[in-house]
Amino acid sequence: MKPSLITTHPFGEAYAKSLGVAPWRGHLPGPKVEEWRFTPLRNLAKIAFAPAAINVSVDIIPRTVPVIQGAARLVLVNGAYRKDLSDANLGKGIELSHGKVPAKEGSSLIALNAAYAPASLALHVTGAVKKIIHIISIGAAEVAPAALHPRITITAETSSSVTLVESHVGLPGETYFSNPVASITVGEGASVRRYVSVDEDNEAFHLATSLVKVAGDGNYEAFHLGLGGALTRQEVRVALTGENANVRLNGAYALNGTSHHDITTVIDHLLPNCTSSQVFKGVVDGESHGVYQGRIHVARDAQKTDARQLHKALFLSRGPAIDCKPELEIYADDVQCAHGAATGEIDPNHLFYLAARGIDPETARDLLVEGFLADAVNEISDEAVRAVFGAAIGQWLKLRQARPS
Amino acid sequence: MALLEIKNLHASVAGKEILKGITLKLQPGEVHAIMGPNGTGKSTLSNVIAGREGYEVTKGEVYLDGQDVLAMAADERARAGIFLAFQYPVEIPGVTTSAFLKTALNAKRRAEGKPEIDAMDFLKLVKAKTAALGMPYDMIKRALNVGFSGGEKKRAEVLQMTMLEPRVAILDETDSGLDIDALKIVSEGVNSLRSPDRAFLVITHYQRLLYYIVHDHVHVLANGRVVASGGKELALELEAEGYAKYLDAAA
Numbered sequence: 001m002k003p004s005l006i007t008t009h010p011f012g013e014a015y016a017k018s019l020g021v022a023p024w025r026g027h028l029p030g031p032k033v034e035e036w037r038f039t040p041l042r043n044l045a046k047i048a049f050a051p052a053a054i055n056v057s058v059d060i061i062p063r064t065v066p067v068i069q070g071a072a073r074l075v076l077v078n079g080a081y082r083k084d085l086s087d088a089n090l091g092k093g094i095e096l097s098h099g100k101v102p103a104k105e106g107s108s109l110i111a112l113n114a115a116y117a118p119a120s121l122a123l124h125v126t127g128a129v130k131k132i133i134h135i136i137s138i139g140a141a142e143v144a145p146a147a148l149h150p151r152i153t154i155t156a157e158t159s160s161s162v163t164l165v166e167s168h169v170g171l172p173g174e175t176y177f178s179n180p181v182a183s184i185t186v187g188e189g190a191s192v193r194r195y196v197s198v199d200e201d202n203e204a205f206h207l208a209t210s211l212v213k214v215a216g217d218g219n220y221e222a223f224h225l226g227l228g229g230a231l232t233r234q235e236v237r238v239a240l241t242g243e244n245a246n247v248r249l250n251g252a253y254a255l256n257g258t259s260h261h262d263i264t265t266v267i268d269h270l271l272p273n274c275t276s277s278q279v280f281k282g283v284v285d286g287e288s289h290g291v292y293q294g295r296i297h298v299a300r301d302a303q304k305t306d307a308r309q310l311h312k313a314l315f316l317s318r319g320p321a322i323d324c325k326p327e328l329e330i331y332a333d334d335v336q337c338a339h340g341a342a343t344g345e346i347d348p349n350h351l352f353y354l355a356a357r358g359i360d361p362e363t364a365r366d367l368l369v370e371g372f373l374a375d376a377v378n379e380i381s382d383e384a385v386r387a388v389f390g391a392a393i394g395q396w397l398k399l400r401q402a403r404p405s
Numbered sequence: 406m407a408l409l410e411i412k413n414l415h416a417s418v419a420g421k422e423i424l425k426g427i428t429l430k431l432q433p434g435e436v437h438a439i440m441g442p443n444g445t446g447k448s449t450l451s452n453v454i455a456g457r458e459g460y461e462v463t464k465g466e467v468y469l470d471g472q473d474v475l476a477m478a479a480d481e482r483a484r485a486g487i488f489l490a491f492q493y494p495v496e497i498p499g500v501t502t503s504a505f506l507k508t509a510l511n512a513k514r515r516a517e518g519k520p521e522i523d524a525m526d527f528l529k530l531v532k533a534k535t536a537a538l539g540m541p542y543d544m545i546k547r548a549l550n551v552g553f554s555g556g557e558k559k560r561a562e563v564l565q566m567t568m569l570e571p572r573v574a575i576l577d578e579t580d581s582g583l584d585i586d587a588l589k590i591v592s593e594g595v596n597s598l599r600s601p602d603r604a605f606l607v608i609t610h611y612q613r614l615l616y617y618i619v620h621d622h623v624h625v626l627a628n629g630r631v632v633a634s635g636g637k638e639l640a641l642e643l644e645a646e647g648y649a650k651y652l653d654a655a656a
Contacts, residue, residue, distance in 0.1 A: 347495075348458065349495050350495055350497050352457050352458065352479060353495045354480075354505070354508075354509075355456070355483065356456075356480075356483050356488075356489050356491075357505070357509035357512075357569065358480055358483035358484040358509055358512040358516070358569070359483075359512050360512065361480065363512070364480075367500055367504065368500065370499070370500070371497060371498060371500035371548070372498075372499055374498075374499035375498065375499055
């Protein structure tokens with residue numbers, strides 16, 4: 001895929017030049033790139049982002065970051081590791097390092113990340129890690145719009161296991177653009193659980209790419225929660241590179257105002273006897289826009305593949321829009337693949353049933369929305385994280401802007 | 406003052422008049438049965454009292470303890486003490502029975518100026534009530550009515566009723582789809598709630614339910630009107646002779 005250029009972007013070309021990297025403006029996928037058709041970057045391209053300062057004075061973790069009891073905490077501010085804010089007592093079976101960012105590879109956004117990321121937060125997992133590892137990425141643009149490029153690398157060796165939580169948040173101030181890239185390698189028989197929450201500032205942009213490779217008998221379970229940001233995208237590409245590998249990729253989003261949230265998944269079944277399942281659910285209100293694109297590719301050799309995908313969205317008003325694009329590309333002949341997509345509104349019969357039990361319309365709607373998203377949230381196999389993410393959704397419902405009547 | 410008073414109630418659905426002047430008075434402590442063939446307005450009556458949208462009251466009044474019921478929204482009516490046990494309880498995926506019961510109970514407590522129920526007290530209460538109805542306690546962890554059998558759904562309705570302790574309970578064909586064992590349990594639940602300050606309106610197509618629910622008055626509804634009222638003997642007569650003569654009279 002060749003990105004078309006947005007040539008009008010005013011980002012500091014001189015700065016790019018000084019770093020010896022391609023000018024930023026060439027890195028944004030344009031509207032003609034099929035994978036970006038539903039997520040136009042016009043508004044992002046209008047803003048003159050400067051590279052985010054590394055040494056900003058941040059001395060507390062924003063309150064929007066959930067507290068996970070007993071978890072180790074690794075904090076990035078504007079993509080740079082902050083030892084002073086972290087609690088890097090990780091326990092056994094895992095090591096933290098700050099590696100070099102791999103040279104350009106993959107998409108243009110990854111190349112952009114590679115050009116600007118200060119360092120890669122690298123976790124090397126060799127055993128069964130007991131503690132939850134909580135990575136917190138904070139965007140802080142103080143005086144001018146800023147771009148940050150967090151980079152995370154997770155390598156889980158054979159038969160190791162780890163549970164990660166990632167919180168992406170921002171501080172009030174100028175607008176920022178976060179362009180995180182996570183590279184995750186799940187070794188043979190290893191198990192990685194990764195729960196990502198994107199709750200950026202209302203004005204912020206967030207275009208995340210996750211590249212996941214799962215070896216034979218490996219398990220990757222992920223959940224992607226989208227709660228805030230002007231324009232956010234969580235793109236997850238998973239390659240199942242060994243037999244009997246499994247991926248469970250789930251997520252939920254709740255949007256209001258003019259928020260735009262895009263979930264794009266690509267699952268690549270390369271070898272036989274692998275499974276993939278996806279459950280994504282979203283609620284949209286105001287004038288928001290939700291996007292789900294899910295591609296499942298089953299190679300000729302990937303016999304006995306079992307791949308499932310579901311996306312459902314609930315409209316809380318008539319203003320929002322949803323684009324949903326499931327794609328199945330199957331080259332093997334002995335496979336089970338299923339996909340489903342549905343959108344709807346709250347059922348008035350459900351509302352009446354709750355009203356007939358004395359529950360007021362607002363509370364009833366919140367209960368039904370939480371219930372709608374619960375199908376996806378319940379896919380989170382870690383009980384503590386499930387509760388934390390459920391609570392975050394509850395909080396979103398409480399803070400939701402009053403809808404125009 | 407009557408606990409529930411329905412005065413000359415007329416109601417239409419999609420422009421078609423279904424209720425054509427219904428007048429009923431339920432005194433505290435009484436159980437009234439409403440019987441009648443299908444399509445005579447029994448369910449319309451229960452929906453109009455509970456406040457479902459899509460039913461237009463064209464004439465008449467309904468009072469609960471002197472309060473104007475028709476002026477209230479559905480949820481206000483419920484908090485004021487009207488309970489409708491649904492003929493077809495809806496399945497609500499994702500919402501656990503437990504979360505639902507707690508929300509409903511707290512809505513009522515708030516309306517009464519009481520604090521929200523303590524989590525432990527709530528569990529104790531549910532345990533006691535489910536046991537009394539012969540229901541497994543675990544059912545409250547399941548999504549509301551999802552995958553419940555017909556009998557389980559009706560029991561869940563009675564469970565809600567025993568927890569919310571309404572002033573007036575309307576049972577809309579609660580007997581439909583129940584086998585005899587479930588019917589007995591549901592009836593016992595209703596009988597156990599009988600009290601001097603509560604009234605019941607039991608809507609049914611069959612006499613069967615009335616063998617188990619102790620009732621005081623029977624009304625026959627035909628073509629949107631009450632065409633006969635009496636005591637227990639009326640139900641038995643209907644069982645023996647059917648509705649034919651009332652239908653002829655109402656036509």
